[in-house]
Amino acid sequence: MKLCVDNxxxxxxxxxxxxxxxxxxxxxxxxxxxxxxAEAAAQPQAVAVAGAPKREDAPLALLIHMTxxxxxxxxxxxxxxxxxxxxxxxxxxxxxxxxxxPRTIHNLAEYVKVPAKALLNLLPDAPVVDQSLDEAVYKFxxxxxxxxxxxxxxxxxxxxxxxxxxxxxxxxxxxxx
Amino acid sequence: xxxxxxxxxxxxxxxxAFCDASLFQGIDLDTLRSIEADWTPIFDAAAxxxxxxxxxxxxxAKALQALQNPLSYELFGIExxxxxxxxxLVVKGGPKCFSRHPEHPRAPLIYVDFLATAPWxxxxxxxxxxxxxxxxxLFMTAVSLSIEEEFAGRIGLHSLPGAEAxxxxxxxMTDMGKDDAYQNLRYFELxxxxxxxxxxxxx
Numbered sequence: 001m002k003l004c005v006d007n008x009x010x011x012x013x014x015x016x017x018x019x020x021x022x023x024x025x026x027x028x029x030x031x032x033x034x035x036x037x038a039e040a041a042a043q044p045q046a047v048a049v050a051g052a053p054k055r056e057d058a059p060l061a062l063l064i065h066m067t068x069x070x071x072x073x074x075x076x077x078x079x080x081x082x083x084x085x086x087x088x089x090x091x092x093x094x095x096x097x098x099x100x101x102p103r104t105i106h107n108l109a110e111y112v113k114v115p116a117k118a119l120l121n122l123l124p125d126a127p128v129v130d131q132s133l134d135e136a137v138y139k140f141x142x143x144x145x146x147x148x149x150x151x152x153x154x155x156x157x158x159x160x161x162x163x164x165x166x167x168x169x170x171x172x173x174x175x176x177x
Numbered sequence: 178x179x180x181x182x183x184x185x186x187x188x189x190x191x192x193x194a195f196c197d198a199s200l201f202q203g204i205d206l207d208t209l210r211s212i213e214a215d216w217t218p219i220f221d222a223a224a225x226x227x228x229x230x231x232x233x234x235x236x237x238a239k240a241l242q243a244l245q246n247p248l249s250y251e252l253f254g255i256e257x258x259x260x261x262x263x264x265x266l267v268v269k270g271g272p273k274c275f276s277r278h279p280e281h282p283r284a285p286l287i288y289v290d291f292l293a294t295a296p297w298x299x300x301x302x303x304x305x306x307x308x309x310x311x312x313x314x315l316f317m318t319a320v321s322l323s324i325e326e327e328f329a330g331r332i333g334l335h336s337l338p339g340a341e342a343x344x345x346x347x348x349x350m351t352d353m354g355k356d357d358a359y360q361n362l363r364y365f366e367l368x369x370x371x372x373x374x375x376x377x378x379x380x
Contacts, residue, residue, distance in 0.1 A: 001202060003183055004321040004330070004376055011186050011195055013378070014310035017347055019190065021301045021339035022312025025266075025291035029220040031209035031237040034252070034264065038204075039240065041250035041268045041290055088248050101249060101270035102285025103326045117283065120275075 058096035059137040060122040065093055066158045067112060070150050082107040097124050114165040121168070136164040179203035179254075182318075187257055188309040198257035198308075200318060204241065204264075208254055209234045211261040219296040250290070253318050255311055263294040263311035267319050269326060276331060277353055280368040286331035287323040292316065301339050312340070316348060320372055330372025335362040349375060 026037055068078045075093070079086040084104045091098050100108075100123070109116035121133055140161040150158065179201050187198040201208075213234035249270045255262045266289075268274060273288040294311045296302050320330045335356060336344045341363055344350045350365040367375065 001182055001318075001322060001325055003185075003200075003317060004324050005317055007184075007186050010310070010314065010317065014186065014188050014195075014313050017309060017313055018343075019300050019306055019309055020312075020343045020347075021299055021337070022316075022343050023291075023293055023299070023337040023340050024289050024334040024344070025337075027337075028212075028216075028264065028291055028293035029226070030217045031213045031234040034204070034209065034212065034266070035237040035240045035244070037266050037290055038244045038250065038252065041266060041271075042244055085248065091248065099249075099271050101326070102274055102328065103269070106285065106327060120283065 058124070059140060060100070060119065061093045061096060062141055063112065063119075063122065063158075063161065064089065064108065066150065066154065070155065070158060082111045084108075099123050112162055112165075114162055115168070118165040118168040133164075133168065136161060136168075179205040179208065182253075185255070185314050187255070187262065187311065187314070190306055190309055196257065198255050198262060198314075200314065201254045201256060202251060204252045204254065206238050206241075208261055208264070209237050209241065211256075211259075212264070213237075215260050216296055219302070223296070223302055251322060253315060255314055257308065261295060262298060262308055263292070263315055265292045265315040265319065266290040267322060269322075273333065276333065276366060276368075277364070278331075278351060278366045278368045280370060281331070284331060284369075285326075285328050286333050286366070287319050287326065287328055289316075289319055289332060289334035292319075292334070312343060313347075320367065320375070323372070329369040330367065330376065331369055332367040332372070333364065335359050335364055337362065341365075 026033070028034060028037070064078070068075070071078075073081065075089050076086050079089045082104070084101075084107055088100060088104055092100050092104075105119050105123075106116050109119050112119075122137070140157050180203055182200045182202050184197050185200045186195040188194075189196045250266055250268045253265045253267070255264075268288045268290050271288075273290075274285055276282060276284040276286050278284075292312060292315050295307075297307045298309075298311055300306050316332070319332050323330045323332055332350070334344070334350075341352070344365045345352050348367065349371050350367045351371065353364045353366060355361045356364040
């Protein structure tokens with residue numbers, strides 16, 4: 001990773017900064033605090049939106065899986081195509097509770113040609129508040145079967161779902177909409 | 178795994194001059210040892226607490242082994258004088274990584290889970306802090322990661338009470354008010370526009 005500012009910039013800013021406390025977030029006093037923070041951060045999907053229903057049907061995993069099959073791409077090829085790690089694609093497909101990084105959502109949305117905001121509603125921690133999305137997910141899930149290539153019905157199911165996501169204007173409770 | 182990203186300037190308050198420090202990505206046993214040996218005794222002397230049963234660095238070192246190659250977070254550290262001067266953990270995905278800023282609601286951002294400096298660098302703990310600049314360096318590292326992740330520099334964090342003025346006035350973040358879902362700490366965001374302005378800033 002490369003810093004977005006150079007050392008001259010840093011010297012000028014630090015020189016003008018007051019001598020001040022700068023701490024943010026959880027309190028770190030010992031090494032175990034660091035590790036516990038890392039453990040918690042490694043499982044962001046475990047943090048639920050209070051009181052919200054959870055997605056159990058893993059529509060995002062299904063969308064990736066079907067798109068890969070449509071385009072005849074292995075996990076590694078697909079990961080390369082959307083510029084994310086192979087591990088992450090494999091994890092999304094395997095673990096329905098895994099909540100991918102926003103960058104992954106962004107790149108996936110670009111590849112599938114749907115708005116990233118629509119994909120956010122497919123995350124496991126997105127509270128489902130829109131019945132039309134629920135129904136579209138259900139229909140999509142029901143249309144799929146794990147054959148090597150996409151059948152005509154599966155292709156139609158995938159196309160319909162992508163079309164729905166492209167036009168989807170709904171939001172989640174977290175949107176405040 | 179720990180790897181050096183850059184050599185960066187820290188202001189040595191004792192000498193009144195800048196010196197070189199190393200900015201690292203990742204963490205290793207030396208970092209954990211440094212925190213346990215250098216930080217913890219000072220914190221405990223200032224405000225003793227009963228550490229949990231498992232709060233030994235040997236335990237932490239073992240636990241850390243299981244947390245290598247993270248997908249959802251990054252750890253950064255700054256070292257000078259062979260000691261850890263500050264650490265930051267940022268999260269790249271999950272519920273905290275969506276903007277609450279009116280400029281771009283729900284846009285993805287990097288969330289700073291913690292930003293901590295060594296106790297000898299904290300004016301709240303010592304009358305004569307050693308280094309100035311650790312917070313600025315770590316924060317700009319988070320902004321850099323945000324740009325690399327294609328989040329346009331957007332950052333979110335919960336400031337501890339003594340640091341609010343730094344985030345509000347020096348980094349020009351938007352104060353979104355107290356967050357009752359996070360110990361009533363004030364939540365701050367650096368929007369896309371603010372990130373652009375911050376990087377372009379001239380003192």
